[in-house]
Amino acid sequence: MISRYIDLDVRPILRAGGEPFAAILETIDRLAPDEGLRLFATFKPTPLFAVLGAKGFGNEATEMGGGDWQVLFYPAGEASDAPSATPSPDHAEWPAPVREIDGRDLDPPEPMVKILAAAEEMQSGEVLAGLLGREPVFLFPELAKRGHAWRGGFDPDGTTYRVLVRVGRQGHEQ
Amino acid sequence: MTGVSLSRWTMSYFAAALAALLAAEVLMLLGFSFPSASVEAPETLVLVHLVALGWLSLLLCGALFQFVPVLVAKPLHDNRLPFATLCCLLAGLALLLCGFLQLNGSSGSDWPLLPAGGSLLAVGFALVLYNLGRTLWAGRPLPLPARFVVAGLCSVAAAASLGVIFTYVLAGFATAAPLTALTASGLPLHIAAGIGGWLTFTAMGVSYRLLAMFMLSPEEKRGTSLAAFWGGVGVLVLAVGGGGAAILMNGDPAPILAAAAVLMVPVLAVYGWDVAWLYNRRKRRRLETNSLMAAPALASLAMGAALLLALLALGQLPRFAGAVIYLLAFGWLSGLGLSQLYKIVAFVTWLECYGPVLGRMPTPRVQDLVVEGRARTWFYLYFGTVWLGTIALLFDQELAFRWLALVLLLATGGLIVEFVRTRRLADIDLALRGENAPRRPRLLYALVAQH
Numbered sequence: 001m002i003s004r005y006i007d008l009d010v011r012p013i014l015r016a017g018g019e020p021f022a023a024i025l026e027t028i029d030r031l032a033p034d035e036g037l038r039l040f041a042t043f044k045p046t047p048l049f050a051v052l053g054a055k056g057f058g059n060e061a062t063e064m065g066g067g068d069w070q071v072l073f074y075p076a077g078e079a080s081d082a083p084s085a086t087p088s089p090d091h092a093e094w095p096a097p098v099r100e101i102d103g104r105d106l107d108p109p110e111p112m113v114k115i116l117a118a119a120e121e122m123q124s125g126e127v128l129a130g131l132l133g134r135e136p137v138f139l140f141p142e143l144a145k146r147g148h149a150w151r152g153g154f155d156p157d158g159t160t161y162r163v164l165v166r167v168g169r170q171g172h173e174q
Numbered sequence: 175m176t177g178v179s180l181s182r183w184t185m186s187y188f189a190a191a192l193a194a195l196l197a198a199e200v201l202m203l204l205g206f207s208f209p210s211a212s213v214e215a216p217e218t219l220v221l222v223h224l225v226a227l228g229w230l231s232l233l234l235c236g237a238l239f240q241f242v243p244v245l246v247a248k249p250l251h252d253n254r255l256p257f258a259t260l261c262c263l264l265a266g267l268a269l270l271l272c273g274f275l276q277l278n279g280s281s282g283s284d285w286p287l288l289p290a291g292g293s294l295l296a297v298g299f300a301l302v303l304y305n306l307g308r309t310l311w312a313g314r315p316l317p318l319p320a321r322f323v324v325a326g327l328c329s330v331a332a333a334a335s336l337g338v339i340f341t342y343v344l345a346g347f348a349t350a351a352p353l354t355a356l357t358a359s360g361l362p363l364h365i366a367a368g369i370g371g372w373l374t375f376t377a378m379g380v381s382y383r384l385l386a387m388f389m390l391s392p393e394e395k396r397g398t399s400l401a402a403f404w405g406g407v408g409v410l411v412l413a414v415g416g417g418g419a420a421i422l423m424n425g426d427p428a429p430i431l432a433a434a435a436v437l438m439v440p441v442l443a444v445y446g447w448d449v450a451w452l453y454n455r456r457k458r459r460r461l462e463t464n465s466l467m468a469a470p471a472l473a474s475l476a477m478g479a480a481l482l483l484a485l486l487a488l489g490q491l492p493r494f495a496g497a498v499i500y501l502l503a504f505g506w507l508s509g510l511g512l513s514q515l516y517k518i519v520a521f522v523t524w525l526e527c528y529g530p531v532l533g534r535m536p537t538p539r540v541q542d543l544v545v546e547g548r549a550r551t552w553f554y555l556y557f558g559t560v561w562l563g564t565i566a567l568l569f570d571q572e573l574a575f576r577w578l579a580l581v582l583l584l585a586t587g588g589l590i591v592e593f594v595r596t597r598r599l600a601d602i603d604l605a606l607r608g609e610n611a612p613r614r615p616r617l618l619y620a621l622v623a624q625h
Contacts, residue, residue: 003248003312034312105457108387109525109540117533133390135247140177142529159392 002074005038006031011068014042021048028052028073036074044069094151094166097129098122104133104160112139115165119148122167132161139163178243180526180622183256185597187236188515189618190264192590194228195508199586202579208496209572216277223274225503227267227295230373231330233511235259235302237518238323241380242306245320246313251305253622259301266294273341292341299334303327318399322379325407329371332414336364352422359421362431366413369499370438373507374475375406378445381468384514385449389456389465396451398444405441409434435486442479446472463546463553464517470557471513474505481564497567504560504582512589513553519593520544526615526622527599542603543596552588559585 008027010020020041027037037057039045049059052073061071099118103111111132116139118128130136135152143150147168154161198221201207207217235256243250269291276287306327310320336356342348343357356363386393413434417427449472453465478501485491485498520543528537559581566575595601599614615621 032312032314105390107390107458109521113532113537120533134387134393137178137244137247138525138529141179142532144177145530159394 002036003034005036005072005074007038007040009040011040011042024048028055028057033075036072039071039073040064041069041071042067045071094127094164095125097127097164099126100129100131102131104131108134109138112136112142115139115163116142116146119143119146119165119167124167126167128165128167130163130165132163133159135161136163178247178249179253180522180620181236181240181243181250181256182253182620182622183260184236184240184522185519185616185620186257186260186618187232187239188519188593190260191229191232191236192586192593194224194232194267195586196583196590198224198229199579199583203576203583205572205576209567209570209575213496216274219274219277220271222499223267223270225508226368226373227263227270230503230507230511232260232263233515234373234376235263237380237511237514238302238306238376240518240522241384242309242320242323245317245323245383246310248309248313251308251312255301255305259298259305262294262298262301266291266296266298269294270341273345277344286345286347288341289338289345289347292338296334296338299330303331317383318395318403319379319383321403322382322406323376325403325410326372326376326379329367329375329410329414333364333368333372336360336367340364355421355424356418359427360418362427363414363417363421365499366410366417366431366434369502369507371410371414374502375410377507377510378402378406380514381449381472381510382452384517385452385465385468388458388462388517389452390458391452391456396448398448398451402441402445402448405437405444409437409441412437432486435482438479439483442475446476462517462541463544463549464513467513467516467550467553467557468510470553471506471509474501474509474557474560478502478506494568497564500567501560501564505557505564509557509560512556512586515593516544516549516589520596522620523597523599523615526620538602543599543601544592545595545601549589549592552585552592555581556585556589 006027008024010023013020013023024037024039031037039048044061044063048071049061052059053076056076057073058076059071059073061069064070099122101111101114101118103114106114111130115128115130115136122128135154140150143165149166149168150163152161152163201221201224207215207221211217239250239256269287271291273286273288273291276283306323310316310324313320316324339348339353340357340360343353348354382399383393385391413431416430416434420427420430453469478498481494481501482491482498485494491498520540524538524540524543531537559578563575563578563582566572566578594617597615597617
């Protein structure tokens, strides 16, 4: 089971006319056995499929629009689909958030309560943005149960966690 | 980013741990062991292991099964294994305690209970190490509090290994010279690895995160925290590794252990500095009971370290070691444990009951599950009694100590009643609970999906 995908965006390197091959191999070499690589490129990197295939990686390429591609590389023999409580691998553009919640100064678990309550009031497909003081590890299983998708990550300074929640079909329970 | 679910068996660990704490306090009240018996008496070994393994280790294991996944943002490797682990640890402890009673001839049987108990405990701790180790491994690179946990887990491996060696040598099963040498002189190493490395160092690491989380203090990477970590690792390696090497080379471990005790001072000072910084920089001005009551526990650690050094300087440590261990075990470790249990039980219960319906119906807040005023009274009584008990031990007032044990039992019992009331949602306003509200959770385990 793949427990997570490591993101590598080589689009800036390609746009600058650079060669991202070394960076890709370096990331692949650093993967734990249960990790995959999520690569973002400005074209479908077909030559890479054979190279990484020889290293035992399967792949799944999706066009993202604007000519950009997302490719999931995972150890062969593993299913590429991530476990149920992982963020949506769908990287199509999400609409701009219609609600924002700043939970950085709230006591845990208040931010989680506010986000789940707000999601209940929103329409399917709408996006909510949250700012949090830490990774909301107890929120994710609740989002998954309710059929919401999410993306998240720390700001570079490591103090603010930004989460985007895209509301799933109302009443949907997985 | 996979999220963390509730640890199914954490409440069972807490319940078993609290039962062991009550049993230990009853033994102190009855004058079964120290200070009525000597520090080395089998009865004292029963009490010490009931506290260190039955109460503190089970408490810490139960808490880590829930908290390590939070620290590394990865699910627990195996959410079913902790039950088998608990069975091993409890059975091992029961056999070990009976084995100690064999030593003074009060148990008629001549079964090898000590090695059997030691082996079962070793299996139990190996399962803890495996489960938490796999969880931590998946969470690399590790944040600093998780590295403290790793050092703590290495220490429990050392403490358990030494303990198993002791039981085999005492039962006459092992006669190799290095093992008998370790048994003859290795008790301070066993204590340093167990109380210092496993219980204290792990609690320090966990406290960094818990205090920051519940007081809304900044979680910055700080050089002082890193210094506390590496300094602590150095002290532990010196005490346990260096002391062990000295014994195996037929040397005297005492100077090495004394050096480790002195080097421990700057480590604890830096840790104290960090904790004071967390309290000062908190955004939450009004402290909740769990953070407020962590303070006397931290003060007990400081006092325990000061007392240890003072007694060492005066050459009185062997005579009063019991008072130091009592202050550290009941003031620092138990005090911190009880203060954090107060919050963890409420939070875990709240998440189990109300998590599924959050946002869909009015739900109580976590703090609605507890009655802070009542719990604080018990906490004040608890810490006051522990400090008076330490003074009683320093002045050889055995009878006073036993009366204080009765008060301690009362305070602990009061806190346990509060924990059970929280778990049973007994203090939730009925109107808030509502007709469609989730039913009460099970007292001893959490109903969570297995994965």
